[in-house]
Amino acid sequence: MLRFIGRRVWDGGLTLAALVTLTFFVMRLAPGGPFSKSRKISPEILANIQKTYHLDEPVWMQFGRYVKGLVTFDLGPSTRFRDYTVGDMISAGLPWSVTIGIWAIIVATLIGVALGVAGAMRRNSAADYVAGIVGVVGVAVPIFVIGPLLQSVFALRLGWVPVGGIGAGWRALVLPILVLALPNVAYISRLTRSSMIETLRENYVRTARAKGVGAARMVRRHVLKGTLLPVIAYLGPATAAIITGSILIETIFALPGIGRHFVDAALNRDYPLVMGITLLYGALLIVLNIATDLIRAWIDPRLRNGR
Amino acid sequence: MPSTPMTAEPLLSVRGLGVRFRLPQAEVTAVDGVDFDLARGEVLGIVGESGSGKSQILFALMGLLAANGGASGEARFGGRNLVGLAEGELDRVRGSDISIVFQDPMTALNPFMRIGDQLAEGLIVHRGATRRSAWAEAVAMLDRVGIPDPAARARAYPHQFSGGMRQRVMIAMALLMRPAILLADEPTTALDVTIQAQVLDLIAELARDSGTAVILVTHDLGVVARACDRVMVLYGGQVMEAADVDTLFAEPRHPYTQGLLAAMPRLGGETAPRLGTIPGSPGSDAAPGCPFAPRCDRRLPRCTVERPALVDRPPRRIACHLEAADAAS
Ligand SMILES: Nc1ncnc2c1ncn2[C@@H]1O[C@H](COP(=O)(O)OP(=O)(O)OP(=O)(O)O)[C@@H](O)[C@H]1O
Ligand SMILES: [Mg+2]
Numbered sequence A: 001m002l003r004f005i006g007r008r009v010w011d012g013g014l015t016l017a018a019l020v021t022l023t024f025f026v027m028r029l030a031p032g033g034p035f036s037k038s039r040k041i042s043p044e045i046l047a048n049i050q051k052t053y054h055l056d057e058p059v060w061m062q063f064g065r066y067v068k069g070l071v072t073f074d075l076g077p078s079t080r081f082r083d084y085t086v087g088d089m090i091s092a093g094l095p096w097s098v099t100i101g102i103w104a105i106i107v108a109t110l111i112g113v114a115l116g117v118a119g120a121m122r123r124n125s126a127a128d129y130v131a132g133i134v135g136v137v138g139v140a141v142p143i144f145v146i147g148p149l150l151q152s153v154f155a156l157r158l159g160w161v162p163v164g165g166i167g168a169g170w171r172a173l174v175l176p177i178l179v180l181a182l183p184n185v186a187y188i189s190r191l192t193r194s195s196m197i198e199t200l201r202e203n204y205v206r207t208a209r210a211k212g213v214g215a216a217r218m219v220r221r222h223v224l225k226g227t228l229l230p231v232i233a234y235l236g237p238a239t240a241a242i243i244t245g246s247i248l249i250e251t252i253f254a255l256p257g258i259g260r261h262f263v264d265a266a267l268n269r270d271y272p273l274v275m276g277i278t279l280l281y282g283a284l285l286i287v288l289n290i291a292t293d294l295i296r297a298w299i300d301p302r303l304r305n306g307r
Numbered sequence B: 001m002p003s004t005p006m007t008a009e010p011l012l013s014v015r016g017l018g019v020r021f022r023l024p025q026a027e028v029t030a031v032d033g034v035d036f037d038l039a040r041g042e043v044l045g046i047v048g049e050s051g052s053g054k055s056q057i058l059f060a061l062m063g064l065l066a067a068n069g070g071a072s073g074e075a076r077f078g079g080r081n082l083v084g085l086a087e088g089e090l091d092r093v094r095g096s097d098i099s100i101v102f103q104d105p106m107t108a109l110n111p112f113m114r115i116g117d118q119l120a121e122g123l124i125v126h127r128g129a130t131r132r133s134a135w136a137e138a139v140a141m142l143d144r145v146g147i148p149d150p151a152a153r154a155r156a157y158p159h160q161f162s163g164g165m166r167q168r169v170m171i172a173m174a175l176l177m178r179p180a181i182l183l184a185d186e187p188t189t190a191l192d193v194t195i196q197a198q199v200l201d202l203i204a205e206l207a208r209d210s211g212t213a214v215i216l217v218t219h220d221l222g223v224v225a226r227a228c229d230r231v232m233v234l235y236g237g238q239v240m241e242a243a244d245v246d247t248l249f250a251e252p253r254h255p256y257t258q259g260l261l262a263a264m265p266r267l268g269g270e271t272a273p274r275l276g277t278i279p280g281s282p283g284s285d286a287a288p289g290c291p292f293a294p295r296c297d298r299r300l301p302r303c304t305v306e307r308p309a310l311v312d313r314p315p316r317r318i319a320c321h322l323e324a325a326d327a328a329s
Helices: A002-029 A043-052 A059-071 A086-121 A126-140 A143-157 A171-200 A203-210 A215-244 A247-252 A258-267 A271-299 B054-062 B087-093 B115-127 B131-144 B163-176 B193-210 B221-227 B245-250 B255-263 B321-328
Strands: B012-022 B027-038 B043-047 B069-077 B098-101 B181-185 B213-218 B230-235 B238-244 B311-313 B316-318
Touching: A002 A059, A002 A271, A086 A126, A086 A171, A086 A215, A086 A247, A086 A258, A086 A271, A126 A171, A143 A171, A143 A247, A171 A215, A171 A247, A203 A215, A215 A271, A247 A258, A258 A271, B012 B054, B027 B054, B027 B069, B027 B238, B043 B054, B043 B193, B043 B221, B054 B069, B054 B098, B054 B181, B054 B213, B098 B163, B115 B131, B115 B163, B131 B163, B163 B181, B163 B193, B181 B193, B193 B213, B193 B221, B213 B221, B221 B245, B230 B245, B230 B255, B238 B245, B238 B255
Parallel strands: B043 B213, B043 B230, B098 B181, B181 B213
Antiparallel strands: B012 B027, B012 B069, B230 B238, B238 B316, B311 B316
């Protein structure tokens, strides 16, 4: 097991290193620089600015400087918001994105798994139909429709929660979390349902029935693990996607999350910020994938010795 | 322990057992009108080719038919009819009074659970044993079915076992409960010949020692000769002939049984005799007559239109129009 963990972490590190290199060179090779087309700047000032940001050095030296900065968690100043470092901006935005992301995943998993299990155990029951409807709505209706819809009902009409912003504490996060969770509720419930129906057909479940262990123990001890394996495999990447992909939500609900910084940064050729956020996303994805693999191996002994 | 007292009354009494499956377009009959009794400590063999309904008889007794299947008829055990018994009631019988060894050992064990836990579970659920004592019993039983280093192996997972080892684990799991009835579906198919003999002897020994009755499903007439007291020959879901083993091997009367025995290489030979190939395959159950009629070389005109009843012709029971014709002449 230890070797398995070591192996996964090593692989993750390599992937991250490749990501650092790739993002750096892709950014530098793209035409245009942060100061090239904004306003007319006199050559002396431009040279000065370039010196400040070390843009006058050869690329490999910039790369070395960048890697050194990364190792010490110093990502340098943002070129767009000069008073802030990239670190400042990430640590201001990330907590919001992580908070709504994690809660959305938790909510989605609890509701999705419950609906899926209920649907699989009582096919064509009321619970099964509810899950089916949530599934269709969650997948088919885009966030930018469902978000404003919920805003108009629960914020404008009923006044239970604010329309947006962060002034109202946790209340402000309820709608964004729900909207972010909805497509995942849909997906997770369908995944759980089909996975459980498949597991119930397994011969080893028939063996458990033949042992007369009873329905409750059968589900708990013999069906749940097999059912949840694919769900867990989905949750890792889904968590990364939900944390990084909340740009739309942050815009609709006026939240100061990191997704909006990312878009701003890209539009303004803010190299350090774009790279900082890209690496953050990459690291997040890698860490979550490792976590997923470990949890899966913890559940399924067949995955432990492997690869 | 079995609640049935040792009297002339059979432990299990099956009458008119049928199994049907719903398919999108049609219904198929897998088992039709099967009658038999099983006494304490008796080993009953069921033979028949693939698809003849052997496994479905066992599943029907255990309430384990696939979701699209349904059983009819009667299976009296301990004052109850197992057919149509509610799941909760069945759970008191299953794994406690009646255990089953499934045909496919590769997929019958839970891949996420330690072998020891899977064995111990029955004792914990039915006998209220502690995990510790149940585990100890499980290890002892693994030893009895010939698993080397059982204490260590009990901690392993199914994927760390070969097919033969898994089959022995399944057998250990069933024997551990000291059931009144053991249903064994081709329990030795996955094992090599020497182990086969060991396992059969173990089952026979258990039947003798603890009065466990066994229904042994097999393709293999050699297994029948070695382990069974009585044998029931199945074709197309129906009983063709049933008798004690000596009678059936010495004087088979049904053309199908005769064909089976003729196709068998040599009794007591070194190679395990398998059911020989008789031309054709089990007929469709839509046909009204004897299921074997299309392949029977002594077919009478009525064989294809009228189903022969299963009649008592001591020392055998047989379903064949030739019997009636012989009796009349
Ligand atoms: N779920 C199902 N739906 C439809 N038909 C089924 C189903 N399960 C089994 N059958 C049919 O029931 C018949 C009897 O099957 P059964 O498994 O009892 O055969 P068997 O005698 O055990 O054969 P084998 O020696 O290959 O194990 C077969 O024709 C099979 O196709
Ligand atoms: Mg079978």
